Amino acid sequence: MRQDSDAVNVPACFISNHEGFLGSIKNLIRDFVVTEIDITGQRVNTAADTQTAACASSHQNNETRAEFEEDSRCLVSQDADDSADCGDDVTIPSPGSFDLSVILGQSVSDELEQFVLTLKDEKTTKQELSLGCFPDKHHRANVHRAVRHRFPFLMTVTIQPEIRVREDPDYRELSQLVTEDEAEDFFRFIDAKVRGSSYTFGPDDSKEHRTVVHHFLSRRFGKLVETKSFSDQGTTAISVRLREQGRPKKRTAEERKEEEVYTGFTLCKENLETLEAISYMAAALGVLPSDFTYAGIKDKRAITYQSMVVKKVSPQRLKEKTAEFEKRGMRLSQICSVSEPLRLGRLQGNHFDLVVRDLRPHRATDTLTNTHTRLAGLVQEAVENVEARGFVNYYGPQRFGSGQSAQSDRVGLALLKEDMVGAVRLFFTPDESDDPQSHAKRHFLETDNAKESLALMPLSKARERLMLRALNRYGTGPDGCAQAWLSLPHSMRVFYPHAYCSRVWNEAVAHRLTTLGHRARRGDLVWRQEGQKREEDTGETSLPEIHVVTDQEEQEGVYTLGQVLLPMLGNTVMYPENAMGTWFQERLARDGLDECRFRVGSLKLNLPGCYRPLLAFPRNLRYQLQRAACEEGGGEATGGSSSRRSDRQLNGTTVGGKRDPLALTLNFDLDSSCYATICLREIMKCDP
Incomplete structure (x- = not known):
């Protein structure tokens, strides 16, 4: 039932009692193919x-x-927040969230960064930098958009086909009236030009100061915006709304x-x-x-x-x-x-075509003459069991950044505790290897020098480079580290708290199976059958009603284990009304999150939570077992659907006292956010 596991944060609780077998995956890139199901x-x-x-x-x-991929099968609590976990409302990455080296080239991007630092130091509006010539008008438009979003205090000017940048004097004037962060956000709001949208400055109880801000905005942006002061819960602030009729620039048809x-x-x-x-x-x-x-x-x-x-x-x-x-x-x-x-x-999910190579029994007691025959029986039993009974719907090790010294869930915990500096340092924890990425991370942790670390970081490491650029600009203190996290797209940023919640979910399901068994129990959460109907016209699943299993329903076996849900941590979910509810409370308290609201306002993160089925089931499952040496030439094989097996047995050939190893080909579908490697763990009873 239980077995030791090397997979980080993935407990080894199983549903079926078959023996399983050993083998390896991803020996070759072609051994693992995934195709989306729309x-x-x-x-x-x-x-x-x-x-x-x-x-x-x-x-x-x-x-x-x-x-970054959210669980479309996860049943989301009703919440209109656009940061909702597991739903469709996921923020699309903004232009400023990506490395300008992709748009400008590495050397020009570095030159622009240095230019910005010079502006901050010398406080002059007379400096200007050429970004080069861009003959393609589409490329020019994207350069303007990306640079202004990344650096709101810069003006971009086209002297066709050349683009030049200089400091925007309006930005400098506004930043003397409000905070620098507010000035940047306001200029991004202006540059986005979303008609009817609004921006609100922070509370300002000085009427005289508000008047100065109103006059500045009217003088410099009056054709684009209208402003007003409003009071809310004893504080007063200025709200700016983009005029409906405002046309910030003319565009050709x-x-x-x-x-x-x-x-x-x-x-x-x-x-x-x-x-x-x-x-x-x-x-x-x-x-x-x-x-x-x-x-x-x-x-x-x-x-x-x-x-x-x-x-x-x-x-x-x-x-x-x-x-x-x-x-x-x-x-x-x-x-x-x-x-x-x-x-x-x-x-809807993904279709998998994968190969498990070098198959062998867990117990090496079989003779050469019956190993292949025994393996054929082990594979048939395992595949049939998992198709019928499913597997524990764990989040896979990929969810936690397997192979890294600092797991993503630890970074997520630090973010939920709003320890921005600690989260950044965990993010830059290097692997034990001495590859360029680890070397750059190690240099940052040892020197706190983001600029030098950026020069060492490979160009392909987009997230690390975005963070280092922001740290170089804003510093490595708490505010600078918060800005570094904000430099990542929302979908990247929210991944880390989700990783922590996934780790707790994995632990919860293992505890649930160990302590309450394999039946639906009183206090468990389930969804009602009528909530699972699929709307034919939209392809979307309506939200089912979450129901708490009663004593009578447990005795009568009304619900099965396959209908049991466990909540993903969040601020809108309900928890089981049995021992698992207490377990969740104690688990959060152990990590110092007993008062956590699962919101990080400074990073614009909100985790409402959702419900994830305890079990997952592969669909359209087929398999084929064959000798690896004959794989390309169509050697003898058994297989088919999991409920049908050929009468032909694998006898194989013996060369130098050794038999050809067997390879298992598997084809199946899984719902979105279900892991093929976790399905394989249940089949093989080990980490493949």
């Missing part, structure tokens, strides 16, 4: 063209990494049409992280990484297929770049016009 239930590469089919035929197999263009496509990538692929495509197309949207993040060491949408790029223009992308391990297919961007979590 909200209509179709695999995204079903209608792939010949180009993508070639990618699929030469590579088979991967797993979804749940960093062609530019307006380009802004509204959305192009969808299927991306097949190999040995690339999703954000790394997006950064490369954005630079090649002259758009921002934030102009790409997707339903979920995919693993690096794998072949993955996923839907994407890019804004402001026509299908024809995207097709012209496909040959260039292919050289970087990216194949694009099904390129077509669409009406809107994608949203995180907008998928």
Whole structure:
């Protein structure tokens, strides 16, 4: 029932009692392929063209990494906050959230950073910096947008095709009237130009000072905004609203049409992280990484297929770049016009094609002549059990940043405790290796010198570079560290508190199974059957009613273990009304979070929480067992669906006293945010 596990933060509680077997995964990139299943239930590469089919035929197999991907199957408490966990309301990364080196090139980006530091030191408005020439108008537009969002106190000026930057004198004047953070946020609000939107400055009880601010805003921005003072709970503040009729700049009909263009496509990538692929495509197309949207993040060491949408790029223009992308391990297919961007979590799940190699029994007592026969029986029993009984729906080790010295859940705990400095130092904890990334992290922890560490950090490490740039600009104290976290997109920022909540959930489900067994018990939370109906017109699942199991329902066996839910920590969820409710309270108190509201206002994070099923079930499960030496040539095999087995046995061949190792091919579907590696743990009874 229980077994020691090397997987960090993933307890070893199992549902079935079969013996299992040993083996290894991801020996080759083609051994793990994941294909998204869209909200209509179709695999995204079903209608792939010949180009993508070639990618699929030469590579088979991967797993979804749940960093940044929220659980579309998770049942969200009703909350209108746009930071909701596990729902569709996930903030799209802003232009300022990405490394300007992608847009400007590394050398120009570094020069711009130095220019900004010089402005701060010398306090002069006469300095100016050339960012270079940008013949493509789309590229110029994105340079203007990214630079102004990242550095609101700069003006960008085009002397076609050259772009120059200088300090904005209006920003300097406003920053003398309000705080520097408020001035930056106000200029970002102005630059976003969202009609009807508003911005509110901090409380200001001085009428004379408010009058000065009103006059400045009216004089410099009166055509764009209207201002007013309002009182709330004894304090007074200034609210600024963008005028409905305000047109901050004139755009040609062609530019307006380009802004509204959305192009969808299927991306097949190999040995690339999703954000790394997006950064490369954005630079090649002259758009921002934030102009790409997707339903979920995919693993690096794998072949993955996923839907994407890019804004402001026509299908024809995207097709012209496909040959260039292919050289970087990216194949694009099904390129077509669409009406809107994608949203995180907008998928039913993922289809997995994976290979487990070097199969062998847990107990090495079998003779050479019966090892393969015994393995065939072990595999059949294991697969049939998991298909029928499911597996514990743990969050996988990817959720916690496996391989890192400092796990992501520890960073998340520090953020929930609003220990910004501690969270940054945990974030930069290096691995034991001496690769460039670890060397840069080690240098930062030893010297506190963000600028030198940035120079050492590889260009591919986007998150680390964003943090170091912010730390270089704002300092390494509490406020500077908070600004460093704010430099990350919301979906990256919220990942760390989610990792902590996932760790507690994993511990909770192991405790629940150990202490209360494998039946639905009084006080457990379940969803009612009527809440699981799927709306055919939208493909969305309506929120079920959360129900507390009664004594009578436990005695009559009304609910099964597969219907039991455990809450993900948050400020809107209810907790089980049995011993598990007490366990959650004690667990949070042990980490100093007994009074935690799961909001970090300074980082704009809110975790309302959600409910996650205790069990998950693979669908459309099939397997095939064959000799690895004959794998490419179609050697003898048994397999099929888990409920059907061929009569042919694997006898194999013996060479030098050793038999050919066996390989197991598995194909199955999982709901979003369920982990194939966790399913494999239940099948194999070990960490693959």
